[in-house]
Amino acid sequence: MSAKTFFDHIGEWFKDHFASHTWQQKASLAIALVRPLLLSLTQAAAGSTAETKVAGVVGQVTTDLNDIEAVINGAETTGGFTLQSALSSLQTNMSDLVADADVKNSAKASEIVNFANTILAEVQAIAAAVPSDFAAPVHGAASN
Numbered sequence: 001m002s003a004k005t006f007f008d009h010i011g012e013w014f015k016d017h018f019a020s021h022t023w024q025q026k027a028s029l030a031i032a033l034v035r036p037l038l039l040s041l042t043q044a045a046a047g048s049t050a051e052t053k054v055a056g057v058v059g060q061v062t063t064d065l066n067d068i069e070a071v072i073n074g075a076e077t078t079g080g081f082t083l084q085s086a087l088s089s090l091q092t093n094m095s096d097l098v099a100d101a102d103v104k105n106s107a108k109a110s111e112i113v114n115f116a117n118t119i120l121a122e123v124q125a126i127a128a129a130v131p132s133d134f135a136a137p138v139h140g141a142a143s144n
Helices: 006-017 023-045 051-072 083-099 109-129
Strands: none
Touching (some): 023 109, 051 083
16 A cells, blocks of 8 residues: 555545545645655755755756646746656656665665655656646647
């Protein structure tokens, strides 16, 4: 049995409190809950051999989360951006962080890996919920 993600719990909460909900609402709330974990991840790595690597990944993940949240809430994108590519990038960054030698050799390795794996699980839950036909509106594209 796997642990439930924030995303799963949010879905249950929406079901209990509202007649309807969307995957976008669940994803936005899950992202809001993940953001403080990024700060905790950065703090866990402070002063360790992994500090620079973690800071770089957290910066990229923060950018990806901001882009993902904007798109799921209806923001237009520029050419080439897809929600799935942003989610994949975020997953790759978190997986690479967990596998990084500096992280593995850090005195805070288990704490860093736990935060990273929690964030990764949330991103995977959001990615799994995105409908296959979801397409973000593209800036400057003709509307019908």
